[in-house]
Amino acid sequence: MARNSLRVFMVQAKNSLRASIDKRQKVTLVIGNESADLDSITSSILYAYIRSSAPPPKAFSPLYVPITNIPAADIQLRPELLALLPHANLQAEHLITLDDLPNFSNLESKLCPEHTKWVLVDHNALQGTLGSIYADRVKGAIDHHDDDCKVPRDTGDEPRIITKSGSCTSLVTEYCRKPWDALSSNAMSSGTAGAQGDSTLDDEAVASLWDAQIAKLALASILIDTVDLTATHKITRSDTSAVEYLEAKIMACPRTGKDFQRSHFFEQINKAKTDISSLKLKDILRKDYKQWTEGGMNLGISSVVKDLNFLRRKAKEEGGEKDARTAFVSTLKSFAKERDLAIMSVMTASASSEREFSRELLVLALTDSGVKAAERFLTSNSEELGLEKADGEEEKVEVDSEAKETTWVKVWKQGNVDHSRKRVAPMLRQAMS
Numbered sequence: 001m002a003r004n005s006l007r008v009f010m011v012q013a014k015n016s017l018r019a020s021i022d023k024r025q026k027v028t029l030v031i032g033n034e035s036a037d038l039d040s041i042t043s044s045i046l047y048a049y050i051r052s053s054a055p056p057p058k059a060f061s062p063l064y065v066p067i068t069n070i071p072a073a074d075i076q077l078r079p080e081l082l083a084l085l086p087h088a089n090l091q092a093e094h095l096i097t098l099d100d101l102p103n104f105s106n107l108e109s110k111l112c113p114e115h116t117k118w119v120l121v122d123h124n125a126l127q128g129t130l131g132s133i134y135a136d137r138v139k140g141a142i143d144h145h146d147d148d149c150k151v152p153r154d155t156g157d158e159p160r161i162i163t164k165s166g167s168c169t170s171l172v173t174e175y176c177r178k179p180w181d182a183l184s185s186n187a188m189s190s191g192t193a194g195a196q197g198d199s200t201l202d203d204e205a206v207a208s209l210w211d212a213q214i215a216k217l218a219l220a221s222i223l224i225d226t227v228d229l230t231a232t233h234k235i236t237r238s239d240t241s242a243v244e245y246l247e248a249k250i251m252a253c254p255r256t257g258k259d260f261q262r263s264h265f266f267e268q269i270n271k272a273k274t275d276i277s278s279l280k281l282k283d284i285l286r287k288d289y290k291q292w293t294e295g296g297m298n299l300g301i302s303s304v305v306k307d308l309n310f311l312r313r314k315a316k317e318e319g320g321e322k323d324a325r326t327a328f329v330s331t332l333k334s335f336a337k338e339r340d341l342a343i344m345s346v347m348t349a350s351a352s353s354e355r356e357f358s359r360e361l362l363v364l365a366l367t368d369s370g371v372k373a374a375e376r377f378l379t380s381n382s383e384e385l386g387l388e389k390a391d392g393e394e395e396k397v398e399v400d401s402e403a404k405e406t407t408w409v410k411v412w413k414q415g416n417v418d419h420s421r422k423r424v425a426p427m428l429r430q431a432m433s
């Protein structure tokens with residue numbers, strides 16, 4: 001297909017998804033993980049955009065549709081995304097979300113598995129309802145988490161790249177480089193501007209503007225995930241070269257390159273990301289949330305960009321008389337019960353005004369087997385994680401014998417700040433299995 005702007009592509013992709021559901025045609029879906037952080041969203045869009053413009057010869061379907069793995073309403077919980085979209089000339093309604101798929105209750109009959117092919121980005125095992133229906137239809141992955149070994153070894157035309165990097169978007173950028181460059185040079189000699197109906201710009205200017213828009217989208221995720229390339233422990237060669245490549249695309253566009261400064265761009269998106277004061281506590285908890293089932297138990301982990309005291313204050317504001325700690329734990333309990341969790345964890349990562357980065361870890365166990373698993377987790381990993389009892393924090397084990405309920409809550413300062421959920425989730429899952 002002819003090349004288009006990202007904005008036009010997203011409209012086409014949404015229409016084509018609708019058409020393939022209505023007419024029962026084949027469709028290729030590219031989906032990020034269910035936390036739907038910036039990295040997941042931009043990985044899926046970049047992959048789908050480049051692959052749709054230059055699909056392999058025997059593509060399963062002509063278009064790759066990028067799916068953001070949340071309901072449309074939850075886009076509003078992601079201020080960093082809302083701040084970023086205008087840079088790519090996109091609006092929230094251009095994103096394709098779970099709302100654009102048939103209802104989960106009749107998903108399987110309306111979008112039958114044989115008509116679908118799935119490529120996973122920023123995860124490598126399809127979770128939840130989608131996983132229960134389409135897991136066998138996963139035919140490719142680009143990811144930077146531990147390999148769950150669910151993606152088949154032979155993925156044919158699609159990649160199977162599961163390797164370390166600060167940001168998954170860096171790996172996608174690396175994979176897309178050649179077709180992307182080919183696309184840019186083709187567009188410059190093929191009447192792109194005429195197709196766009198923009199007579200004020202020549203072909204080259206239009207192509208470079210489109211390139212810059214998608215490059216900004218991708219760059220934002222890499223900068224957020226690597227803290228503007230300063231988080232040295234997680235940066236790999238893929239990140240640094242992707243940043244270089246994307247920055248060059250932005251600078252090559254006279255319109256966007258003129259005033260572009262990478263650190264300002266990072267600050268703008270990062271500021272939006274950490275401004276969560278207008279959100280309700282439960283929305284903060286589900287904003288960057290992942291869930292797994294292991295050993296017959298459910299585990300949920302929320303990542304949060306503010307510290308626990310911020311969350312406790314929030315809980316008190318919302319919960320009335322109770323003291324902040326009690327109010328917070330009771331919100332956590334109800335959040336966990338709604339999801340039938342045996343273990344709920346909150347991981348905070350925040351920077352002080354002196355820009356000192358710190359992490360806290362909270363683990364709440366809600367069932368007897370959950371408590372046992374939590375204790376195993378602790379025994380095996382507290383050293384590697386550098387867990388220290390947090391100041392003024394009482395370790396708490398409550399047994400409500402009347403309700404036959406055990407709750408076990410512990411909070412630590414996590415001395416090893418390099419370990420994010422990417423490392424802690426496998427530790428907890430291991431202890432549960």
Ligand SMILES: [Mn+2]
Nearest residue numbers: 039040122168
């Ligand atoms: Mn990621």
